[in-house]
Amino acid sequence: xxxxxxxxxxxxxxxxxxxxxxxxxxxxxxxxxxxxxxxxxxxxxxxxxxxxxxxxxxxxxxxxxxxxxxxxxxxxxxxxxxxxxxxxxxxxxxxxxxxxxxxxxxxxxxxxxxxxxxxxxxxxxxxxxxxxxxxxxxxxxxxx
Amino acid sequence: xxxxxxxxxxxxxxxxxxxxxxxxxxxxxxxxxxxxxxxxxxxxxxxxxxxxxxxxxxxxxxxxxxxxxxxxxxxxxxxxxxxxxxxxxxxxxxxxxxxxxxxxxxxxxxxxxxxxxxxxxxxxxxxxxxxxxxxxxxxxxxxxxxxxxxxxxxxxxxxxxxxxxxxxxxxxxxxxxxxxxxxxxxxxxxxxxxxxxxxxxxxxxxxxxxxxxxxxxxxxxxxxxxxxxxxxxxxxxxxxxxxxxxxxxxxxxxxxxxxxxxxxxxxxxxxxxxxxxxxxx
Numbered sequence: 001x002x003x004x005x006x007x008x009x010x011x012x013x014x015x016x017x018x019x020x021x022x023x024x025x026x027x028x029x030x031x032x033x034x035x036x037x038x039x040x041x042x043x044x045x046x047x048x049x050x051x052x053x054x055x056x057x058x059x060x061x062x063x064x065x066x067x068x069x070x071x072x073x074x075x076x077x078x079x080x081x082x083x084x085x086x087x088x089x090x091x092x093x094x095x096x097x098x099x100x101x102x103x104x105x106x107x108x109x110x111x112x113x114x115x116x117x118x119x120x121x122x123x124x125x126x127x128x129x130x131x132x133x134x135x136x137x138x139x140x141x142x143x144x
Numbered sequence: 145x146x147x148x149x150x151x152x153x154x155x156x157x158x159x160x161x162x163x164x165x166x167x168x169x170x171x172x173x174x175x176x177x178x179x180x181x182x183x184x185x186x187x188x189x190x191x192x193x194x195x196x197x198x199x200x201x202x203x204x205x206x207x208x209x210x211x212x213x214x215x216x217x218x219x220x221x222x223x224x225x226x227x228x229x230x231x232x233x234x235x236x237x238x239x240x241x242x243x244x245x246x247x248x249x250x251x252x253x254x255x256x257x258x259x260x261x262x263x264x265x266x267x268x269x270x271x272x273x274x275x276x277x278x279x280x281x282x283x284x285x286x287x288x289x290x291x292x293x294x295x296x297x298x299x300x301x302x303x304x305x306x307x308x309x310x311x312x313x314x315x316x317x318x319x320x321x322x323x324x325x326x327x328x329x330x331x332x333x334x335x336x337x338x339x340x341x342x343x344x345x346x347x348x349x350x351x352x353x354x355x356x357x358x359x360x361x362x363x364x365x366x367x368x369x370x371x372x373x374x375x376x377x378x379x380x381x382x383x384x385x386x387x388x389x390x391x392x393x394x395x396x397x398x399x400x401x402x403x404x405x406x407x408x409x410x411x412x413x414x415x416x417x418x419x420x421x422x423x424x425x
Binding site: 008010011012013014015028029030040041042043044045069071073078080082 | 183186187189190193194197200201288344345346347348349351353354357358361365368
């Protein structure tokens with residue numbers, strides 16, 4: 001029991017995840033890191049990719065993030081990101097929407113700052129990747 | 145008498161249709177406010193955590209930060225930048241008047257203004273303020289993307305060292321009844337003195353690097369929070385203004401109906417009296 005810590009994943013859309021976990025693997029700008037209970041205080045930047053969380057009952061949950069920040073102190077870990085989502089929530093519909101939105105923005109006017117267009121495109125690409133990844137996983141599960 | 149009756153009838157009809165329209169507008173605002181309120185509340189935890197982390201870093205690394213954007217600005221520059229977040233349309237009670245009051249109080253004619261919403265734009269231009277740019281508020285809930293072009297102006301001006309501070313005038317959403325027009329400082333970021341330097345954090349890659357990307361993020365988030373607040377306030381103000389208007393219109397309609405019935409009855413009574421007395425007008 002002692003080896004648990006509290007993890008919050010926060011985004012402007014609300015609390016994506018909040019609860020006690022055993023371990024979490026997070027993509028940061030300086031590489032993948034895995035955080036266990038009792039980790040020293042740390043502040044770093046999150047890059048894009050999958051966050052994998054192991055819960056108390058050893059079940060694994062995965063989330064997708066694009067850019068954000070990670071803070072560890074006193075056995076509380078917070079991940080803040082303006083785009084974070086449960087990987088299972090990403091489906092064809094979400095991707096279509098993201099793609100459409102990105103295309104719309106591009107078409108609307110060329111004055112849209114490149115950061116926005118890029119971010120939207122990244123979202124679409126990221127979502128696509130995750131979906132493929134999930135599909136692969138599902139296939140594997142069926143096979144074995 | 146007959147003409148008068150017709151006129152009263154007309155007025156009854158118009159006040160009834162005003163009641164109908166205001167009722168519809170009230171309902172539209174009510175449906176919009178639900179989403180806005182939820183978004184404001186959802187964002188709250190996130191915004192609080194970001195400012196918590198920023199304050200923590202600021203408390204821990206005191207002397208590292210002298211060349212970062214948003215933190216240290218030359219105080220000799222007198223000019224400031226104001227963002228004014230208003231609405232595109234009127235019919236929202238005292239909300240706009242309160243914002244105008246704030247503009248009068250806190251903005252000097254020398255300062256730059258960036259307006260968001262048509263109403264602030266026309267007001268500022270009319271009163272001879274130095275309007276740098278204007279954006280529309282839009283009638284749907286503002287997306288996060290809209291803040292980038294708005295904040296770009298601030299970044300450019302800060303880079304050129306033309307301004308010493310950035311403030312935002314907007315309407316803070318307390319609840320559906322209370323909204324308050326306030327002026328809030330956005331840049332420079334102020335240190336919260338409640339945070340003590342514990343000095344136990346490791347920064348990766350470095351405190352400077354983290355802050356460099358965290359601060360714009362932080363400012364953007366605060367700004368978006370203000371935008372959402374302003375939007376929610378607009379809808380709330382419109383909702384209560386429209387419900388008041390609706391009640392007033394209904395009241396007028398009932399009092400007019402009473403007048404109409406009375407004068408109609410009077411007319412009939414007069415006619416009967418005329419007949420009874422055998423007099424013909």
